[in-house]
Amino acid sequence: MGFSQNKDPRGVTVVEVDGQLIVGNRHELKDLVQTALERGERRLLVDFSRTGYIDSSGLGALVSISKRIREAGGELRLSGLNDDLRSLFELTKLDTLFAIAETPEQALSNF
Amino acid sequence: MTSPLRLCVRRTPVSAAPGSATLVTVRLPSDVNCIEEAVELVTRHCLAGHTTTKTIQFRLRVVLSEAISNAVVRGNGEDRAKWVEVCAELVPESIRVSVTDEGPGFDPGAIPEPLRPEQLDEANGRGLYLIRKLVDAVQFNERGNSICMTLRRR
Structure with missing residues (x-):
């Protein structure tokens, strides 16, 4: 369980959440x-293809990082959420706050 | 390393009698690193021996996680000397779980609606809302340090 990150050939920082965001x-x-922003990264994708669960604190963390990225002039996208x-995003209306793609490939295709 | 969780399972009034319920009690210290183990343990006992739909299984996991997190973080302020008690009463038709902390309690009516446009950008305040949306019934004790949630299995 944890996070891994890599850089897409187009320069997007991709963070994979393995397990849970809680x-x-x-x-x-x-x-x-925050470290990625300080490095100058401005386009970030958080991928949940290998994520089983996100609690409300995890949702809150996504709201926080979305704000930080926006304030830095960047963009955050999400991908790979299971049904x-x-x-949970729909119940909390956070699906209206985030750009959510079915797959990381779709999220990256026009990033 | 020995788990700091304390588990007690008993059947009442007698094993396998019609109308009997299984009572499961788990106590955990107020450490965020214990929450997942407690959720897994209680969930496993709630689902054992009963048919529960996938949707209800997910809802159970969500509301347990939210209620225990609230108790550990907000109720007990992550004070590891304080305990959280989770009691599940299990019957074939439903699951009733209460989560109690040692804190002063809170007024559940004072929590702002997280779907308001001005709240949507806030990092906190979604846990209780999710619980209310996902269970069939929710009650608080007068002090506000104990929540009781009921889910029908189908």
Whole structure:
């Protein structure tokens, strides 16, 4: 369980969430994104293709990093949410706040 | 390393009698690193021996995680000397779970609606909303340090 990141050939920073994004590890994601912003990265994709669960603290962490990225003049996209996780975004109306693609490839295609 | 969680399972009034319920109690210290283990443990017991739809299984996982997180982080302020108690009453038709912390309690009516446009950009405040949306019934005790949630299995 954890986070891994790599850079897409187009220069997009791709963060993969392996396992869960929850109260116990949300700060790790926030720190990782902050470090990427300080490096000058401005286009970030968080991919949930290998994620089983996101709790409300994880949702909150995504809202926080979205704000930070926006304030830095960047853009955040999400991808790979399974049906259960997508339902959490819909229930909380966060699907209106984030650009969400079915797959990382789709998210990256016009980033 | 030994788990700090304390588990107690008993059947009442007697094993396999009609109308009997299984009672599962888990106590955990107020450490965010214990939440996942507690959620997994309680979920496993809630689902054992009963048919529960996939949707309800996911909902159970969500509301347990949210209620226990609230108790650990907000109720007990992550004070590891304070405990959170999770009690599940299991019958074939439904699951009733209460989560109690040692904190002063809170007023659930004072939590702002997270779907308001001005709240949508806030990092906090979605846990209780998710619980209310995903369970069949939710109640709080008068002090506000204990939440009781009921889910029908189908």
